[in-house]
Amino acid sequence: MFRTALNRSFVHYYKKSAVTVRLVLNLFTMIEKKPFERLPKDxxxxxxxxxxxxxxxxxxxxxxxxxxxxxxxxxxxxxxxxxxxxxxxxxxxxxxxxxxxxxxxxxxxxxxxxxxxxxxxxxxxxxxxxxxxxxNDKMKGFYHSKYFTPDGExxxxxxxxxxxxxxxxxxxxxxxxxxxxxxxxxxxxxxxxxxxxxxxxxxxxxxxxxxxxxxxxxxxxxxxxxxxxxxGEYDYVEGRSSDGVLIRVYTPVGKKEQGQFALEVAVKTLPFYKDYFGIGFPLPKSDLIAIADFAAGAMENWGLVTYRETALLIDQKNSSSATKQWVALVVGHELAHQWFGNLVTMEWWTHLWLNEGFASWIEYLCVDYCHPEFDIWTQFVSSDYMRALELDALHNSHPIEVPVGHPDEVDEIFDTISYSKGASVIRMLHEFLGDEFFKKGLNIYLNRFKYSNAFTEDLWAALEESSGQPVGRMMTTWTKQMGFPVVQVSQRQEGSKRIIMLKQEKFNADGSVDETDSSWYVPVSLCTASSPSTPVKKVLLLPEVKSVEVILDNVSAGEWVKVNPGTYGVYRTQYSADMLDTLLPAIKDKTLPPRDRLGLQNDVFALARAGKISSVEFLNVVKSFEQEDNYTVWNDLANNLDQLGKLLQYTDIDDAFRSFVCKLYQPIGEKMGWDPKENESHLDSLLRSLVVQCLAKSGDSKTITEAKKRFHSHCDGSCCLGADIRSPVYHTVLRDADEEVFDRVLKLHKEADLQEEKVRILRSLGSVKHDKLIQRCLQFAMSDEVRSQDTVFVIISATCSKLGRQMAWEFIKENWSELANRYSGGFLLSRLIMSTTYHFASNDMAKEVEGFFVDHPAPAAQRTIQQSCENIRLNATWRQRDESAIREWLAKNST
CATH class of the missing domain: 2.60.40.1730 (tricorn interacting facor f3 domain)
Known part of the structure; x- marks a missing residue:
């Protein structure tokens, strides 16, 4: 199966690059090695x-x-x-x-x-x-971890x-x-x-x-x-869940109060899962412990869950709202595994997504229960659903269920597809079946396979048994083939009826029409202006029937119709021009709910990047968000504008684009201000941080001046920066930093006692513009002052500028032997490769990246390398196709 796909890739890229040919031949050589065999069962x-x-x-x-x-x-x-x-x-x-x-x-x-x-x-x-x-010092197996006593020893x-x-x-x-x-x-x-x-x-x-x-x-x-x-040496705080389980959160010595928030989440979470799964926590105790050196975010060891310090510890004065939310999600994720993964375990790593996709879905359900003020499901759409679609549109994606053999292949599928796409299809299925049938099916599954192992098909069978729906047949189309559809939507009016035409085809990031017969069981819902939050019609598109007509009664001419309300269905939606035009006023006046405003603009952005529509159409949609006030909608829009901005760094319209973006952010910036207001929400805190960051990055002089002023007051001790604005302030002052400012930031890092603060500074360092400071940042990343787990993210931080991106890539090449040795076989190496190369925008750079890894093979990151090179070529095509149209649009919309 993989070999056939490789042959298709070979033909597709043959004319593009002799280096690519060598890369593919190298892959064939790798495949020809001795076949992997599992242990004998004798x-x-x-x-x-x-x-x-x-x-x-x-x-x-x-x-x-x-x-x-x-x-x-x-x-x-x-x-x-x-x-x-x-x-x-x-x-x-x-x-x-x-x-x-x-x-x-x-x-x-x-x-x-x-x-x-x-x-x-x-x-x-x-x-x-x-x-x-x-x-060892590799953060895998049985390894040593360095920490410091309260006295600094x-x-x-x-x-x-x-x-x-x-x-x-x-x-x-x-x-x-x-x-x-x-x-x-x-x-x-x-x-x-x-x-x-x-x-x-x-x-x-x-x-x-x-x-x-x-x-x-x-x-x-x-x-x-x-x-x-x-x-090691630890303090702890403890509590008991309502059903009597002893829970302890272990912290560095002298910091036990920093475990209190995680303890509160865990005490609520275990009973929540007991009720949802219908099975009590299987062990007599549950320990959660912060580890100084830890490659992943956390690990679900049964009864002893290990975490990075930044994923478990909360300092009430110095931790940001974003970190607090992150801790809640990670605790919810790992404790879900105590049932789904530990009690019932996948039979082999091919079914990894059974663990990770499910936990990545239910962590949101749990946090929504513990902290409804987070509006966490809207954030899911931006942080998981959209990330999954972006990666899965590539020709070098992979199915949720991917055959795994040799251990080298396992680490590579701990990725966005297994986690975020897995979570997204589970969320879609949950919405399709309804909570009652879904819970009943999970209880059947967990009781049937507890203390043993299961296949994906076993979960489908249990959910089919509980619901009477053809779950196995439907979900196989989502887990055994890669990609997802775009649902093309058009309409016509017949009296008081609206006839909606729906057609599915595979969505590809390069806009190509798929030559295979990929198709899905697609649950499609529709809502209207008179019922914006509740679907008025639900249909199931079948693989063998690519297009259908849906009749909506009592929909007047001019009334908007929206597909995929709540953004539950895992697909892109492409509206006809007239349908999209009727939706724009609903964005402006916010009668369209936040998840739908978010989903609509993200679909338009993806279609523009794929060349299915012009990027100008995306920019026209962006103008409809001038009065937007929802954090998550802004966050997703900001991510897309940033991606377009990085592309335009390779053109002469970079300044004009940043000016447009700056004007877009100014109204919400004035509304949010710099300082928290009385009784403001968790989401307002997140929004303020985001807007300060975006305004400063786009060159807003008022924001930059105020950031510098507050930074100097923070450094001299006269006025401490609030935790929520520290990251954007650090980024802002570093962007215009000289040696003196850079040294002051490094001093803050050295003096910081909270790991979250150290990481916040480390991830800001690469914002510097001058080549000497970029080089200092990169060298600092490899120094003894940076934990190995954080080095990757310091290097990545330099890629926000065109110069930094190139210097980071050169640095990786120069230091490849050490980096490959440090992170061999782990996800951090894949993260480093993808994040430092993703935003290049020329075919020459794609060839250079390919060529380097022909000469310096990284088997555990091979798919990542292919994905990255595909992205670089997509950027090159995108720029060539839309640069002149964007230039013309910016000239007309600069006032």
Whole structure:
């Protein structure tokens, strides 16, 4: 299947670039390597008795395990996963007989094979292994994490991150999600350190050598990637949910009050999920812990969820409203996994989206319950739904369900498709079925497969059983093929009836007509001016019927009709010109609800970028938002204007465009002002931050002057910047910074005690314009003053300008060996590649990026490289097609 798609890509790009040909041939070479095979099932684990002793000075660990096995058929060898582990001795006991194993390794497959002189009979057996390993600095497996005591002393802890395939770096194991077992964990650690694992402590005893031995209760049957241990120094706050589960939030020493907000969210969340799923939380305790060095945002280890500090800790004075909202979402996401992913686990990584797509949907449901003032579902449309459509329109996208083999392939699908598109199709299905049937189906699914594994089809079957709808047939069109449709809409009036014509075809980011027969079951709703919030008609477009007519009764001539109210359906909508014109007044007077205003402009922007309409039509729609006052609508519009602005940096109309954008933002800027108003909403706080950022970036002199004034008052201690405006102020002053200002910002970073503040500054550094300061920013990113987890985002911050983008790319090429070594096999490398190259806008740059990665292969980021190069070519075509029309439009609309 993949090989066929590759052949199509080869033909498509053959004439464009000899470098691309080399890239594709390189891919074929990669594919021809030894086929990946999953572990044999002739021997499977039942229970691991695991004892680990980490050395926090030498960064090594000693381990011993006794694995209770089920020998399913006679064999003379045992194959299990192991990498970066030295097995000192391995013995197998069957009955009264014990035999030493001969150990061999396969680095490519990340396995160890234990060979025996005689065949082992089917039945029960015990495998004993003594081993040692390294507490690495890669933020995966069993690794060390640096932190500082309240007195500033440097210390190290030991932390795990096993998803997806890194438990094998901590102990030899059957490291596949379907090969579940129970675990009895014992940790030997310094006496003065906190030691945590998935379960509560059963026995703790002092050993007399400055160490203690901590033994934990047996876990439920679970996958290896969910096992966890943390050793370090922590404070905590605790509470109990209404159903009696003990919840603790662990924080750095002296900062336990920063865990209070996350604790409040968790205490509400566990009972919410218990009610929604119809199953209580399966463990006796739930720990949430902030880790100093952590590659991902968080990890759902069963009963011991690990987080970046910025995803868990809230300082009431210094944390922004955006961070508070982020913490609520991440807590909701990870606790959802305790059922959906941990209790019931995907059978193999192909079904990863069952974990991540579902959790990415229900986190919003949970936060909407805990904090309805966030209007979080409108934000979902901008932050997840639209991001998914943008990526999935590429020819180099992938289906939600993508075949996965070798571990190198797993990390690459932890992406927007698995998370955000997965969440979007779940949201669409939930709306289609209704909450009652959806909840009932989830309860069937979770009870049927609890403590075991499931396939995507198992979820569809349960939802089909609860609802009576053809869920499997419908949803297969969304999960097994990539992409989505554009629904083309036109109309005619017949008396008091409005006849709406609907036609679906695959939407491609380059505007091409798809040669395949891609089509979907598309649930389409329609609303009218007289019923703007409630659909007046619902239809299901069928794959085999590409176009239909829908009759709406009692719709007068001139009354607007809107498709996809609430923006639930995962598709673009392209209206006929007359239909779009009737909708613009509803944007201006805001009779069209926020999600529909947002969805309408985003569809028009995507159609313009694809060349289906002119970018001038998008700019005409933008003018309808002059009186907009909704944060999320502004945020999405600002993202699209910023993307167009980055394209126009490569033209001579950059200044004219920024002037237009500046005038657009000025009315809302005057309304919001700089300082919070009494009893203002959470969304107003977010909107103020956004508008200050946008006005300053577009060159508004008043905003820039005020930002500099407030920055200097903040630095001299006379007036502290509010948390919500710190980020836009830092960006603004850095944009015009000289060496002195840059040094003052670095001083703020050095003095900051809150990780959120450090990250806020780091992500602003690249706003500088001068080449010397850009180079300082990039060099600082690789210094010891920046945690490895944050380096990527400092480099990315430089890409906001044309010069910075080019310098960041040159910096990546010069430092590729170190960057690839740091982030090999992880999503951070893919993020770095995409974010630093996405906004280039010439075919020559596409060839250069391709050529570099032909000579410097990055297998785990291969799809990302293809997506990035496709984006660069799209930008080049977009600029060439629309530059003159935009220039003419700006000349007419500059006053």
């Amino acid at each position: 021997v499977t684990p039942v229970n691991y008795k695991l004892r680990l002793k980490p050395d926090l000075l030498a960064f090594t660990f000693d381990g011993h395990e006794i694995v209770s096995l089920k020998v399913n058929k006679p064999t003379n060898k045992i194959v299990l996963n192991s990498i970066d582990i030295s097995i000192k001795k391995a013995t197998l006991t069957v009955g009264e007989k014990t035999e030493d194993a001969v150990v061999s390794y396969c680095m490519e497959d990340e396995t160890a094979t234990l060979g025996f002189a005689e065949s082992v009979a089917a039945g029960d057996a015990k495998l004993c292994i003594d081993f040692e390993g390294e507490l 440097e210390r190290y802890g030991a932390v795990t991150q096993f998803e997806s395939t890194d438990a094998r770096r901590a102990f030899p194991c059957w490291d596949e999600p379907a090969l579940k077992a129970t675990f009895d964990v014992t940790l030997v650690v310094p006496e003065d350190r906190v030691a945590l694992s998935n379960m509560p402590v059963q026995v703790e005893k002092v050993l007399g050598d400055g160490c203690k031995e901590v033994h934990y209760l047996t876990t439920p049957i679970m996958s290896t990637y969910l096992l966890a241990f943390v050793v």
